Amino acid sequence: MAARKSAPKKPAKSNTSKEELLNHYREMLLIRRFEEKAGQLYGMGLIGGFCHLYIGQEAVVVGLEAAAKEGDKRLTSYRDHGHMLACGMDPKGVMAELTGREGGYSKGKGGSMHMFSTEKHFYGGHGIVGAQVPIGTGLAFADKYLDNGGVTFTYFGDGAANQGQVYESFNMASLWQLPVIYVVENNQYAMGTSLQRSSSTPDIYTRGEAFGIPGEAVDGMDVLAVKEAGLRATEHCRSGNGPYILEMKTYRYRGHSMSDPAKYRTREEVQKIREERDAIEHVRELILQGKHASEDELKSIDKEIKGIVNDAAEFSKNSPEPALEELWTDIYADDTRLGVHA
């Protein structure tokens, strides 16, 4: 099947409802404010280790979640906060995991890079670049095996797209017609390496062709375009046609992680995208142009979101550190281990 490049679709189609636009706005804003707060808490030493912010890429997860159905699964890399918020996980539990506290999704044991939620079908939170791709393929294998109609959104980066296990997965997913959507979040950089410097061909969405997997390039800064592409992909998977590739053209505004001085790109490059392609600004304009809400109404949404994020931050500071006994739990199913220090 041929890969295609869908034309960027700004401005929005007229059939997008007010409700929908406001939801997109609210969800994207939640992610952005949450991430800004996380950056702040990191600076204060309340969050440690690696912390990868999702600022700039919000439209990708928000658009695709709008195309998902209850029961669909999702998983991604270490740049995972946005995915968790978008699938409905509690900002408090996510932030408390970032601060390593008992109230976090993994009781403080996982940290920023490693969170999971059975309830929301969020399967991590993976620190090894590319490793989530066969895992997502395996989740889809289980869905097909159990015949439950589920689809798995397997997110990975442009850098991860060069890992061999991605192509091993593509082959099996196509061979066995697995209901998996490979979402490449092409934010143009893998740490300090631009796509041009790491990939022999620029179009990642075409890389399924050899395996018979259709792919499209999507304007990942346009939440409506993302949602539409998501609907095409889920329809394809749910109809039993096997995997689908969506390459989201997006951009990360911050450094790779908190300690990246980001000297590999100019400040102007970042500024230009912020000014011209920002996903939140785009929806904001659509809302105002369509007279779906006034500036004041949007301000009150901003305030509401700020409140949610501040509550999450407070919760994450006040939740206690895990009990010391927790060092020895969750390693085996019954934790009656034969380990040396037990």
Add this chain to the structure above:
Amino acid sequence: MATEVLMPALSPTMEEGTLAKWLVKEGDEVASGDIIAEIETDKATMEFEAVDEGIIGKILVEEGTEGVKVNTPIAVLIEEGESADDIATPAATQPGADMPEAAEAPVETKVAAKPAAPVIPAEPEVPEGTEMRSTTVREALRDAMAEEMRADDTVFLMGEEVAEYQGAYKISQGLLDEFGAKRVIDTPITEHGFTGLATGAAMGGLKPIVEFMTFNFAMQAIDHIINTAAKTRYMSGGQMSCPIVFRGANGAAARVAAQHSQDYAAWYAQIPGLHVAMPYSAADAKGLLKTAIRDENPVVFLENELLYGQSFDVPVMDDYTVPFGKARIWREGTDVTIVSFGIGMKYALEAADALAEDGISAEVIDLRTLRPLDYDTVINSVMKTNRCITVEEGWPVASIGNHLSAQIMERAFDYLDAPVINLTGKDVPMPYAANLEKLALVTTKEVIDAAKAVTYR
């Protein structure tokens, strides 16, 4: 309401930094996302963005100030209508007053800010009177690679971010400039692929240095390290060799959790056909890496992120190398032998200092290479002290300490006055939470307690 802008932590290991430059002045309006200052950490100069909007009411720390501790107020942000004079007594709120957790916030790293600069006993190879220069482990590793690359143009460096970014941990700083893109090569993120490729290049007559950003990612490539590189000579009946160095950060850093905090020393030390080095000091980092690059055998070279910024004396010599298979006695003693390597040496040496104050004389041995392993130095020491403790960061089951214990039992059983104690990391994946992470790691106190136990004090 006026808010304080605090000195940010900008990396997992940062405790303090230099406020290099203010990009705003008092009275300037800032919005969230604006870059307001440049801050230097030990690794890089970082841009510091405002998180709140407001007006810079007062700058509390002048640019150029060094050693500004994380969380110190560096400026005051006011809202329109407020005056900077209102906050003329800056920092009315204690740093962290409205966030009591900040005090116990997990920013401290496991390496003390000022390491007790131990006097490195002179190596027999170093002529008396040789000048010593204080060098970080980071610089020592870079110098070793640069010297060997100058001496042999088949040596090249390959890995993620090693060239243009100057290394994710800045180990390859300056190498691209000096040696060019042919010999300092940025790879895609494809460890299995580039490790296999480099192994092939070694079989084809080159001398690759493969940098793993950390050894956690070498697990993607471990097949080529073990199944190809380590076995080529054997499988070819000695016709072919595979001179290659696999190097990078190994072990726990700070708060990077289960998939990024693992010590592979015991894993690789098990493999016949590999050499395994794990330096502690900068001098050994340099000398061992030069030896590794010249080695006709594949070498796994395990570094430690927390040691990269530590300074040690390095002899100023044209060609300083350290042989494999020779332990270094850091401290002579009579009551107990403490054997360690890599960052474990930090705990061993700290414990030895503390034990000395209690009148216990510890002999501290740094193995430096795990394969070959200098059994004789350990056995001879145990025959003298009659007691032994091993210290390492890795897991307890099938550890280096276990192996040494067995060797000591076989060769010095009659000399032992107490069981050998193996101190290791705990038998758990590395937790992220600050309090649990501390518990999971081996500590200086555990070493002290073990030494007292075996000396029956």
